[in-house]
Amino acid sequence: MNKSELIKSLSEQTNISIDEATLVVNTFVDNMKNALLEGDHVEIRGFGSFKVKEYGAYAGRNPRTGQKVEVESKRLPFFRAGKELKEFLND
Template sequence: MNKSELIKKLSEENNIPLDEAALVVNTFVGSVKDSLFNGDRVEIRGFGSFKIKGYGGYVGRNPKSGEVVEVKPKQLPFFRAGKELKDFLNT
C-alpha cells in the first residue's frame, strides 16, 4: 500500500472527502518526520516505534573500481515493530 492508496482507503472507510483524508495522512507523516528530525522517538502503541540511528563515517572501497572512498557520517530512520503487530502477523 502506498500513500495515495492509504488516503483513498481512509476516505472510503470513514466516509470523508479525499481532501480531508489527504490532510490527515499528510499531517501524520509530517509530524513523524518533524519529531524524528528533532531527535525524538515516535511510538505508536500496538504498532511500533520509529527512531533515528546515527552511523559514523568510515573509509570504504568502490566494489567496481576498488577505489578508496570516504563515506560520511549519516543518520537513518529505524522502525521496530511492536509486540501486538508481531503477534497479529504471526497468528
C-alpha cells in the same frame, strides 16, 4: 499499500472527502518526520516505533574498482515492529 491508497481507504472508511483524508495523512506523516528530525522517537503502541540512528564516517571501498572511498556520517530512520504487530503477522 502506498500513500494514495491509504488516503482512499481512510476516505471510504470514515466517509470524509479525499481532500480531508489527504490532510489527515499528510499531517500525521509530517508530524512524525518533524519529531524524528528533532531527535525524538515516535512510538505507536501495538504497531511499532521509529527512531533515527546516527552512523559515523568511515573509510569504505568501491566494490567495482576496489578504490578507497570516504563515506560521510549519516542519519537514517529505523523502524522496530511492536509486539502486537509481530503476533498479528505470525498468528
